[in-house]
Amino acid sequence: MDPLLAYTTEKVPEITDWIEQLVKIESPSSDPAAVNRAVEFVADRLAGEAEVVRHRANGFGDHLRLEFPLPGRRKQAQVLGIGHLDTVYPVGTLASMPFKRAQGRLWGPGVFDMKSGVTYFVFAARALRDLDIPVRRRFVVQLNSDEEIGSPSSRRYTEREAKKSVAALIAEPSAGPEGNVKTARKGGGGFRIGVRGIAAHAGLDFAAGASAIVELARQIERVAEWTDLAKGITINPGLIRGGTATNTVAEEAWAEVDVRVPRKSDARRLERKFASLKSFDRRTQVRVEGNLRRPPMERNRAILGIYRLARKLSRELGLELGEAQVGGGSDGNFTAALGLPTLDGIGAVGERPHSPGECIYVDRIADRVALIAKVIAAL
Ligand SMILES: [Zn+2]
Structure with a gap:
């Protein structure tokens, strides 16, 4: 078995624990104090493991910048992972839509969009570190608190980091039950x-x-x-x-x-x-x-280049990575508009984001985290 996949497979219980805890911290974009509880969870858990910077944002929760020290000697430029900690669900939603593990899935508000994707970045970085896989770039993750309302206050941080990066990975939900990445967004x-x-x-x-x-x-x-x-x-x-x-x-x-x-x-x-x-x-x-x-994320050469790289790496895991074009926007629209190769929809595989049936597939956690780690190491 691929060593990264073996590692992430073993970590699935720990990964699902992280996701559970994050889902149980309700964090609607409109409630800065609530979002900041999720921000604190991540910042506390990663203290000593990543360099953590909090950007205060007026009227929103804080935006987090995480830099993970990874194996490999001199680093040139950075790979940017982008996620968000806000959700579309008001505080109290857990009462009618509790976190649960059932039918091979994890359920709950924001589990797919994107408490899982945020978690995948953390475990992809841990996999590279623990397996001592050399990485040529610095790995920076930015977690925004206002993505679900169009990123009014985080956009400038996203663009600032994007300009220093060779590629952006967006941990948004994938498309379709097979987990396609998103190569175009309106x-x-x-x-x-x-x-x-x-x-x-x-x-x-x-x-x-x-x-x-x-x-x-x-x-x-x-x-x-x-x-x-x-x-x-x-x-x-x-x-x-x-x-x-x-x-x-x-x-x-x-x-x-x-x-x-x-x-x-x-x-x-x-x-x-x-x-x-x-x-x-x-x-x-x-x-x-x-x-x-x-701005639209157009399916251009930069986007196709990073998609093809991910598809090749995915085959090492025995999977064929498909692509999809979608109507909804994400922070990937901003990075793609700057010409940055952007791999969007690299987050969890699941169903029905923004609805009571929102869930992710447990048997697709390990390969997804492994794929993210492979892409970081290959860039
Ligand atoms: Zn999202």
Whole structure:
């Protein structure tokens, strides 16, 4: 058996213990104190084993930078592992969705996205250290606390580390039951379309009014038509509010629109189109805010190069590593946009992230941790 795989197989009980403890520390992005309990768990456990730096972030939990001393002489540049400790589940979710081990799986809030992925980085580093496998690069792991809400405060740390790195490994959930990595992700963001009309009594004074709701409805029709499924562009007006009473011509209305694009050129074009929205009824005012802050991760040569490397290493473990293209974004979008070879979805193999059925497969823990270690050593 491959020596790394033999090591990680033996460590599975310890790895699942770590995951259990992390899952039991609930850590929604919106609750900095809760996220910081997860941050403290990791920082405490790794004291003496990794160099730990905490970046304070206003309004969010802290972001952690971990540097693992690994075997091998002089190191040049670094490999960057990126994970996040926040989840989408509010504190209290454990009551209805407790951590459990059953049917060959681990279950619980954030187990797949990505308390397991974070744990895999730690054990991949331990494997390289304990087996004395030489590594040419420094290995730095950054754990963000705000990824699930678009990484507003951690993005600059991610980009700063990315610029010093030769490659980024993103411990996001893999795709599909076979554990495919993600070689393309859509970019995205959101726009808020606000309309101010003129209020009037709907019975006494209708003609004096200019309805913000009618105007907004027309704007929504217009932007929704920019969806182009053949190009993978989706425009989703997902939230809408407006008006005060049925017998009043509405003075205010607004909608929030989720936009996803696979190509940078489409992102820029759509930003211009949103910015140039004009009112149909000149008596109303249309105001647009927002942008496509997450750039697309395009399936380019840098991405394919690191994917092919991982696929080759995966064969040493007796597995064929597939790839997938997905709509959702991650911190990998930021590293890929800087031209960095980015291997995303290298985290756990499992099912149904962000849902009550979220789980990972126990029999895919060992090979995944071994694969991460192999990629670090090969870069
Ligand atoms: Zn995630």
